[in-house]
Amino acid sequence: MSAIPYTDDVLDSDVGLLQLPDVAKNVGLAVTRVHQMLRERKLVAVKRDGVIGVPEAFFDDDGQVLKFLPGLLSVMHDGGYSDTEILRWIFTPDDTLPGRPVDALRGDLAREVIRRAQAMAF
Numbered sequence: 001m002s003a004i005p006y007t008d009d010v011l012d013s014d015v016g017l018l019q020l021p022d023v024a025k026n027v028g029l030a031v032t033r034v035h036q037m038l039r040e041r042k043l044v045a046v047k048r049d050g051v052i053g054v055p056e057a058f059f060d061d062d063g064q065v066l067k068f069l070p071g072l073l074s075v076m077h078d079g080g081y082s083d084t085e086i087l088r089w090i091f092t093p094d095d096t097l098p099g100r101p102v103d104a105l106r107g108d109l110a111r112e113v114i115r116r117a118q119a120m121a122f
Contacts, residue, residue: 005038007083009046011091017046017053026063042070044083055091057102068110072101072117079121089117 004020011017023043024031037043038054043065045054058069076086090102097104101113 004035004045004052005083006045006047006052007087009048010084010087011046011048011055015091016056017048017051018056018059019051019053020045023054023059026059027065037065041073041077044073044087046087055087055102057091057100060106066105066110068105068114072105072114075114075117075121079117081121089120 018026020034021031024034027034034043038045043054043058045052047053058066060066072090073086076089081089091100093100097109097113101116104110104113
């Protein structure tokens with residue numbers, strides 16, 4: 001079995017993280033399936049204070065992965081972005097949305113976020 005992928009913690013300290021067992025519990029899957037989601041780049045994790053976690057903002061009020069997040073991550077990875085660059089972009093406020101792209105994924109602007117990610121590809 002391969003190692004659990006994670007990136008450097010480039011997030012503000014006020015961005016909450018869920019540890020992988022908590023993610024598994026919320027989405028109703030075994031923790032090994034969460035590891036697979038990370039390897040498949042359907043989620044991105046960071047290591048903070050020696051613990052691997054996934055940003056809480058990646059989940060809806062029911063604890064499920066945001067509907068458009070895996071597609072956004074796929075578009076950005078295909079566009080040549082690293083996990084670190086993706087996290088920075090997703091969590092950087094954008095006045096034209098308004099707010100952070102991760103917050104826009106929860107509403108009517110989700111498709112706009114993905115469109116912008118496609119346009120940024122290099």
